[in-house]
Amino acid sequence: MRTGSLVNFSGHQYLRQRLVLSIISGKHVRIEKIRSEDKNPGLRDYEVSLLRLLEKVTNGTVIEISVTGTAVLLKPGVVFGGPVTHDCPLSRSIGYFLEPLIMIAPFSKKPFQLTLRGITTDDSDLSADLIRTVTLPHLQLFGISDGLELRIKKRGAPPEGGGEVQFICPVVKEVKTLNFVEPGRIKRIRGIAHSVRVNPQFSNRMIEASRSVLNRFIPDIYLYSDVYKGDESGKSPGYALSLLAESTTSAIHCSEAVSKPGETPEDIALLATRALLSEIRHGGCVDRKHQSLVLLMMVLGSEDIGRCRMGEPSVRTIQFLRDIKIFFGTVFNIAPADQSDPSNVELLYSCLGTGYVNVNRTLA
Amino acid sequence: ALNRQRRRKDWIAMIYSSSLSPEQVINGTDTTAVESDVIDDDFFRVDSSTSMNEDNLDMTKEVQSSSALRELEDEDVLDSLRTLFITGDHDT
Structure with missing residues (x-):
């Protein structure tokens, strides 16, 4: 490992992506001022738990957390x-x-x-x-x-x-170069309505409410009522509707809404449905919630130009692009996807892959 | 002025060579609405920068904006989405 490859950050935000980039790049990362101004300073229980989990799935990782919990140093080992x-x-x-x-x-x-x-x-x-x-x-x-x-x-x-x-x-061993520039048109919608420890009719009510909006667009809709009983249904009551829309080019957009006190299954279903339509309207070949995953794999692709058409970056994606530049030096080219149509806000993201090779892999 | 606002953002410059926060890149740098919230006659003052962060969990799902979704209750808006589906009109 190269010496002096230490990356510094400040603040608790974006912790997960920085730990991931550290482990993949092999660069050490130090994150300071973690909620240092907060009346309850330092790492939260779930953040400590994530660090422990990363320790479990790797070999030789060193994690140092300061006494106050406001600073953490990660020296990544081998992903095991x-x-x-x-x-x-x-x-x-x-x-x-x-x-x-x-x-x-x-x-x-x-x-x-x-x-x-x-x-x-x-x-x-x-x-x-x-x-x-x-x-x-x-x-x-x-x-x-x-x-x-x-x-x-x-x-x-x-x-x-x-x-x-x-x-x-x-x-x-290595990931393929992506070339995904045709969003296509939505050809089918799938969904899972699940309910645990509540009236199982809630799933059906969610499906009916969602269909009342979606049926006008397309006939190929299958919303599945997923029933888990007894010990498989966990300890608390709740229900949710998860939806996905798949295009002719296999682009997938998704949405979800989860039960809240004082809201009916119909409210939840309509929220999920409208969120799906909003996501579809946002355009591109990749769902907003998956921009970071796709951009990371593009960076790790073979030494060729990877291209992907997506909507505008989310707040998280912007910071992810900046962090990728810090860890890998990769800068994306981001240009309007359709120069001739000024109303089109979709963007074409492209970068030169780093040719990342999984050196951890056991040779069979 | 309208024309200027509609002009495309230079994403590369804003992401890689500006000191704007990711939120500012998306929403612009207009913070006047936030400034006017400060109350002067109180001895204790809430540090808005940290109280903002407290709510700012590291989460993947975006908080769904009810106003943006309310727009999708409108029949005309729903009709305008038909072209995104294979069953919609493809001529345009």
């Missing part, structure tokens, strides 16, 4: 993978932990067989359903596919959780 089980704190959903791990899992020594327990669906991060039906297909764009799987063994709604998922990810 294999069977790992982790109990996620109930302050964040499983998605919070799984999203960064999905970014590093393909570059492991052994295939990931990760079991996570906790909350499977909440309002902050991607639910187990969206990760299974939308995030994993985004990895397939880069040649990460055989044996890629997320199994939802138990569902767990907030606040008590009780859910369990298993994530299995193959190991790759």
Whole structure:
């Protein structure tokens, strides 16, 4: 490893992406002033838990947390993978932990067989359903596919959780260069309505409300009512609707809404449905919530120009692009996707891949 | 003036060579609305920069803007989306 390759950051925001970029690039990272002005300073329980999980899936990683918890130093080791089980704190959903791990899992020594327990669906991060039906297909764009799987063994709604998922990810030597510039048109809509420890009719009510808006657009709609009973339904009541729209070129856009006190299943379903339409209107070949994952894999692609058409970057994506430049030196070219049509706000993102090779991989 | 606002953003310059926060890149640098919130006659003052951060969790889902979604209750707006589907009119 190169000496002196230490990257410094300040503040608690964007912690996950910086840890991920550190592990993949092998560069050490020091993050300071973590909520140092806050009346409750330092790392939160879920952030410490994520650091412990990263320690479990790697070998030789050194993590130093300051006494006050307001500074952390990560010296990444080798991504190891294999069977790992982790109990996620109930302050964040499983998605919070799984999203960064999905970014590093393909570059492991052994295939990931990760079991996570906790909350499977909440309002902050991607639910187990969206990760299974939308995030994993985004990895397939880069040649990460055989044996890629997320199994939802138990569902767990907030606040008590009780859910369990298993994530299995193959190991790759390198990722393919992406060339995804045709968004296509939406040809089908799929959805999962699930409800646990509430009246199972709630799923059907969500499906009916969602169809009342979507039926006008397209006939190929299949909204699945997913029932988990008894021990598989976790410890708390809750329900949610996860939707995805797939285009003729296999671009996927998604949305989700989760039960809240005082709102009916119809309210939740209409919220998810309108959010899906908003996402579709946003355009491009990649869902907003998956911009960072796709951009990272483009950077790691072979030494060729990768191209992808997407909507405007999200706030998180802007910081991710800046952090990518710090860790990898890669700068994206971002240009209007359609120069002739001024009303079109879609952008073409392109970059030269770094030709990243997974040196951890065990040679068979 | 309208023409200027509609002019395309220079994303590369704003992302890679400006000191704007990611929020400012998206929403512009107009912060007058925030400034007017400061109350002078109070001994204690809430540090708005940190109280903002407290709510700013590291989360992937964006908080759904109800006004943007309310627009999608309008039948005309829904009709305008038909061209994005294979069943819509493709001539335009």
